[in-house]
Amino acid sequence: xxxxxxxxxxxVTGASRxxxxxxxxxxxxxxxxxxxxxxxxxxxxxxxxxxxxxxxxGQLDWAVADVxxxxxxxxxxxxxxxxxxxxxxxCCNAGIFPQTPLATMTLExxxxxxxxxxxGTFLTVQAALPAMRRQGGGRVIxxxxxxxxxxxxxxxxxxxxxxxxQLGFLRTAAVELAPLGITVNAVLPGNIATEGLAELGEDYxxxxxxxxxxxxxxxxxxxxxxxxxxxxxxxxxxxxxxLVVDGGQVLPETLEALQEATEMAYAE
Ligand code: NAP
Numbered sequence: 001x002x003x004x005x006x007x008x009x010x011x012v013t014g015a016s017r018x019x020x021x022x023x024x025x026x027x028x029x030x031x032x033x034x035x036x037x038x039x040x041x042x043x044x045x046x047x048x049x050x051x052x053x054x055x056x057x058g059q060l061d062w063a064v065a066d067v068x069x070x071x072x073x074x075x076x077x078x079x080x081x082x083x084x085x086x087x088x089x090x091c092c093n094a095g096i097f098p099q100t101p102l103a104t105m106t107l108e109x110x111x112x113x114x115x116x117x118x119x120g121t122f123l124t125v126q127a128a129l130p131a132m133r134r135q136g137g138g139r140v141i142x143x144x145x146x147x148x149x150x151x152x153x154x155x156x157x158x159x160x161x162x163x164x165x166q167l168g169f170l171r172t173a174a175v176e177l178a179p180l181g182i183t184v185n186a187v188l189p190g191n192i193a194t195e196g197l198a199e200l201g202e203d204y205x206x207x208x209x210x211x212x213x214x215x216x217x218x219x220x221x222x223x224x225x226x227x228x229x230x231x232x233x234x235x236x237x238x239x240x241x242x243l244v245v246d247g248g249q250v251l252p253e254t255l256e257a258l259q260e261a262t263e264m265a266y267a268e
Contacts, residue, residue, distance in 0.1 A: 004031070005231050009080055013065075013093050028058035031058045032231075035076070040064070067120030067123060101154070114158060139235075144167055150250050163188075170184050171240050185242070190246025
């Protein structure tokens with residue numbers, strides 16, 4: 001099976017920390033030349049310097065841009081092409097998840113989340129199209145979530161809507177871009193241990209861990225592995241699909257079902 005992405009040019013948005021940084025490391029360790037992007041030069045440079053490519057041939061570069069700014073994203077796509085000779089893989093990962101009760105949510109708060117998470121995905125894909133069209137193909141991997149497409153969580157009406165909207169975008173984009181040899185797929189993480197998740201507090205992390213059949217939060221490497229698969233030649237016939245990576249979190253009907261599974265597993 002061909003999982004090789006050596007020498008491919010990749011762009012990962014939201015790569016200064018968390019899942020995006022883990023994806024950048026995973027792709028670079030697999031030999032891709034990776035441009036890491038965030039809005040802060042200080043943070044993205046530090047993240048790039050922090051990555052050990054483990055002796056792989058993949059090189060790292062950084063870019064500063066707001067994914068919700070079309071001009072920024074066009075300039076970044078050109079930067080990747082001029083530095084690495086093409087743009088083969090994009091991972092639309094940048095996202096925000098502030099928590100706000102629906103009763104007091106303002107239109108500004110709603111728009112901020114939809115603009116970064118959903119419009120940012122659209123603008124990242126659109127910016128990459130000229131390069132992918134020229135080279136006759138490419139890979140788009142969108143970072144959605146279980147929240148929205150599958151589950152709900154208090155305070156995340158805007159976030160859930162933005163993550164479900166990414167999947168609506170994905171299905172049409174997959175059809176529209178297939179003639180260009182571009183595949184479009186999504187990863188739906190469960191609860192992944194990142195700086196952003198830690199900001200939700202200890203209670204949130206403990207409750208979530210207790211609701212995951214595999215008994216632990218996900219790691220950024222769990223997500224990077226799924227991205228690497230979609231980016232690889234092995235996945236060339238897969239498009240328009242959404243892969244849940246959550247340790248089974250969405251499966252049990254109740255918390256008691258989890259307890260029962262544990263009791264059955266250890267019963268003689
Ligand atoms: P995180 O730790 O908060 O990191 C978010 C990254 O996005 C940072 O690098 C941030 O950098 C960047 N970013 C935010 N807004 C941006 C913008 N407008 N333009 C460019 N970059 C921007 O988040 P995470 O937990 O790694 O989550 C990453 C993605 O996975 C998100 O799309 C999130 O919805 C999704 N996800 C996460 C989890 C989880 O459990 N962690 C679960 C499901 C889905 P700057 O602030 O420097 O711009």
